[in-house]
Amino acid sequence: MPVSDWFKAREQRRYTVVSPGAPSADLPDGVWLKCDGCKHTVYRGDLEANLSVCPHCGHHAEMPAKDRLLALADEGTFEETDATLSSTDPLRFTAAKPYAETLASAREKTGLAEAVVTGRALVGGHPAVLGAMDFRFIGASMGTVVGEKVARAFDRAREEERAVVFVTASGGARMQEGMLSLMQMAKTAAAVRRFSDAGLPYVAVLADPTYGGVTASFPVLADVIFAEPGAMVGFAGPKLVQETTRQSLPKGFQTAESLVEHGFVDAVVPRTELKATVARVLDYLCAQDVHPAAEGAACPVAFEEGS
Amino acid sequence: MAAVRHVMEFERPIVELERQLEDLKRLDVSAQPELASEIAQLEAEIAMLKDALYSALTPWERVQVARHPERPKTQDYVGALFSEVVELRGDRAYGDDEAMFAGLGTIDGVRCVVLGHRKGKNTTENIRRNFGSPHPEGFRKARRAMLLAEKFGLPVVSFLDTAGAYPGIEAEERGQAWAIAECLETLAGLRTPVVVVGIGEGGSGGALAIGFGDRLIMLENAYYSVISPEMCSLILFKDPQHAAETASALRLTAVDLVELGIADEVIEEPLGGAHRDPALVLARVEDAIVRALRELASVPRDELVARRQARLASIGADSVRE
Numbered sequence: 001m002p003v004s005d006w007f008k009a010r011e012q013r014r015y016t017v018v019s020p021g022a023p024s025a026d027l028p029d030g031v032w033l034k035c036d037g038c039k040h041t042v043y044r045g046d047l048e049a050n051l052s053v054c055p056h057c058g059h060h061a062e063m064p065a066k067d068r069l070l071a072l073a074d075e076g077t078f079e080e081t082d083a084t085l086s087s088t089d090p091l092r093f094t095a096a097k098p099y100a101e102t103l104a105s106a107r108e109k110t111g112l113a114e115a116v117v118t119g120r121a122l123v124g125g126h127p128a129v130l131g132a133m134d135f136r137f138i139g140a141s142m143g144t145v146v147g148e149k150v151a152r153a154f155d156r157a158r159e160e161e162r163a164v165v166f167v168t169a170s171g172g173a174r175m176q177e178g179m180l181s182l183m184q185m186a187k188t189a190a191a192v193r194r195f196s197d198a199g200l201p202y203v204a205v206l207a208d209p210t211y212g213g214v215t216a217s218f219p220v221l222a223d224v225i226f227a228e229p230g231a232m233v234g235f236a237g238p239k240l241v242q243e244t245t246r247q248s249l250p251k252g253f254q255t256a257e258s259l260v261e262h263g264f265v266d267a268v269v270p271r272t273e274l275k276a277t278v279a280r281v282l283d284y285l286c287a288q289d290v291h292p293a294a295e296g297a298a299c300p301v302a303f304e305e306g307s
Numbered sequence: 308m309a310a311v312r313h314v315m316e317f318e319r320p321i322v323e324l325e326r327q328l329e330d331l332k333r334l335d336v337s338a339q340p341e342l343a344s345e346i347a348q349l350e351a352e353i354a355m356l357k358d359a360l361y362s363a364l365t366p367w368e369r370v371q372v373a374r375h376p377e378r379p380k381t382q383d384y385v386g387a388l389f390s391e392v393v394e395l396r397g398d399r400a401y402g403d404d405e406a407m408f409a410g411l412g413t414i415d416g417v418r419c420v421v422l423g424h425r426k427g428k429n430t431t432e433n434i435r436r437n438f439g440s441p442h443p444e445g446f447r448k449a450r451r452a453m454l455l456a457e458k459f460g461l462p463v464v465s466f467l468d469t470a471g472a473y474p475g476i477e478a479e480e481r482g483q484a485w486a487i488a489e490c491l492e493t494l495a496g497l498r499t500p501v502v503v504v505g506i507g508e509g510g511s512g513g514a515l516a517i518g519f520g521d522r523l524i525m526l527e528n529a530y531y532s533v534i535s536p537e538m539c540s541l542i543l544f545k546d547p548q549h550a551a552e553t554a555s556a557l558r559l560t561a562v563d564l565v566e567l568g569i570a571d572e573v574i575e576e577p578l579g580g581a582h583r584d585p586a587l588v589l590a591r592v593e594d595a596i597v598r599a600l601r602e603l604a605s606v607p608r609d610e611l612v613a614r615r616q617a618r619l620a621s622i623g624a625d626s627v628r629e
C-alpha cells in the first residue's frame with residue numbers, strides 16, 4: 001500500500017510538536033514555547049540546550065537534521081558532504097501545484113538543498129559517516145536526491161572504512177518523483193548491502209515519524225536499531241491502517257516502545273543519552289580486526305585519520 | 308476472444324452502443340428495410356470507437372485495465388508457462404501467506420524459483436489471498452525462496468500484481484517494513500539471475516520487494532507506481548477524485564518506465580487489454596521470459612550482481628544536480 005500519507009499520520013499523533021521555528025501566536029518572538037507534551041511554557045534557549053527535549057515531561061520535539069548531527073558528532077569534527085545536491089524535478093511533476101514550487105518553498109523554509117544532511121565526523125572517537133533526515137523538508141520524503149545522498153554516504157563509509165550512524169524521520173517515498181523515488185528504496189538497500197558485506201558497523205536511530213518506503217529500506221537494515229522515546233514508526237500510516245481495517249488501533253500502536261516489545265528495535269534511547277549510547281556500540285563493533293582487544297577495553301581510535 | 312463480464316467505467320459508452328445494436332438486431336428487418344443499413348452503420352461506428360478508445364488509453368484507464376478482475380493472474384502464468392511445479396509454502400517463522408506465491412517450476416527446460424503476488428479469481432479466493440496484498444510472512448516466504456534460488460543456482464522469475472503490502476494492524480506489528488527491506492537487501496545482492504514481469508498492478512513497496520532484478524518486463528497495461536493515483540490525489544488535492552490527473556503525473560505506465568530507464572521491455576496486449584485474449588498474452592510473456600533467461604544464463608554471477616547494482620545506482624542519478 002502506498003504510505004506517503006504522512007499528513008494523516010501527523011494528525012493521528014497523540015501529541016504535537018514544539019517547533020522552535022514556529023512559536024505559538026500568543027507568545028512573543030519565539031522566546032517562550034509551549035510544550036505540547038505537558039503544556040508547560042519553556043524558555044526556547046533551555047529547550048535548545050536540552051536537544052529540544054522538554055525539561056518538564058521529556059517530550060522529544062522535532063529537531064533540524066544539522067542540529068542532530070552536531071549533537072552526535074564529537075565537538076568540531078563534523079564536516080558536511082554533498083551539501084548542495086538538489087533535485088531537477090525529473091518528472092516535471094504537477095498535480096494541485098508544481099513540484100518545483102514545493103521544492104523551492106522547502107529550500108527557502110529550511111535553508112537546506114534537500115531533506116537529508118550527511119557528513120563525516122568522529123563519534124566517541126570513531127571515524128563515522130553520519131546522516132540525518134529533516135522532516136521540515138517535504139516531510140523528509142525520499143526522492144532521487146535523498147536516495148543518492150544515502151547511497152553515497154554508505155559507499156563513502158565503505159571506501160573510507162567508517163561506521164555509519166543514521167537518524168531517520170520521513171513520511172516515506174517522495175511521490176512527486178514517482179517510480180524514481182520507489183527505486184531509491186532498492187538503491188539504498190543495495191548500498192547498505194555493499195557496506196554491510198565489508199564488515200563495517202551501522203547504527204540506525206528511528207526518530208518521529210519514520211514511515212513508508214523509507215522505513216522499509218535502509219533504516220531497518222542496520223546492525224543495531226535504536227528509536228527515540230514516543231517516536232511513531234511503521235510502514236503504513238495509522239490513519240490508513242484504521243481506514244483499511246475498520247478496527248480501533250491498539251494502545252501504543254507503532255510507537256518506539258511497542259516496537260521494542262515486538263522485537264524490531266533494540267532499545268528506546270532518550271536523545272540526551274543518544275551520543276553516549278551510540279559511541280558505546282561503536283566501541284564494540286568498530287575495527288576489531290585492526291585492533292585486537294588486547295587491553296580488553298574499548299577499541300583504539302584513529303583520531304589522526306583525515307576527513 | 309474471451310467473453311468479458313466486467314465493464315470498466317471508461318468502456319461504458321461503447322457498452323451502451325453495443326446494447327443499442329443488440330436491440331436493433333432483435334427487430335424485424337424484413338418489415339423495416341432501412342434497418343439493415345442502420346445496423347451496419349452502428350457496427351462500423353462501434354468498431355471505430357473501440358479502436359480509437361483502446362489504442363490510446365490514458366494512464367488512468369490503463370490502471371483500470373491493470374486491475375480488471377478477469378485479467379490473467381500469477382497462477383495463470385505459473386500454470387501455463389511452467390511445468391513440474393512444486394509450491395513452497397510458509398515463512399518458517401509464523402505462517403503461510405497465500406497472497407504471495409513461491410514455488411519451483413521449469414520453463415524452456417530451465418529449472419527456476421517462481422515468485423508472484425497472488426490475487427484471487429473470486430471472492431472466496433480473494434479473501435484467502437487478501438486480494439493479493441501480502442503480510443510480512445509473504446515477503447519472508449519470498450525471501451526464503453530467493454535464498455534457495457541462490458543456493459542452488461536457480462534463476463528467479465517474479466510476477467508483480469499487487470495493490471500493495473497490506474496496511475493492517477498485525478502486518479505492522481509483525482514488521483511489514485522489516486520484511487520488505489530484507490527482501491530488497493537480498494535481491495540487491497542475489498547471485499542468480501532475476502527476471503521480473505509486471506502483469507497487473509505494481510503497488511509501491513509491496514511490489515518492489517519482489518520487483519527488481521536483471522530484467523523488468525512490463526505488460527502494456529500493467530502499471531508500477533510509488534503510490535496509487537487515488538492516494539496521491541487524496542494527499543495532494545485532499546480529494547481522491549483527481550486520480551486521472553495524478554495517474555498521468557506519476558509516470559506509472561509501462562512505456563514511462565522504459566523511458567525512465569527502469570523497465571527493459573513492453574509486451575503489447577490485445578486491443579482492450581490482456582483479458583480479451585489471455586492465450587495470446589501468455590504466449591508473449593513466455594517468449595519474453597525465455598529470451599531473458601537465455602541472455603542472462605551466460606553472465607558470470609559476479610558481473611550479474613555488479614551490473615544490477617550499477618543500474619540501481621544510476622536510477623535517479625541524472626536528476627541530481629551537484
Ligand SMILES: [Zn+2]
Nearest residue numbers: 035038054057
Ligand atoms: Zn513537556
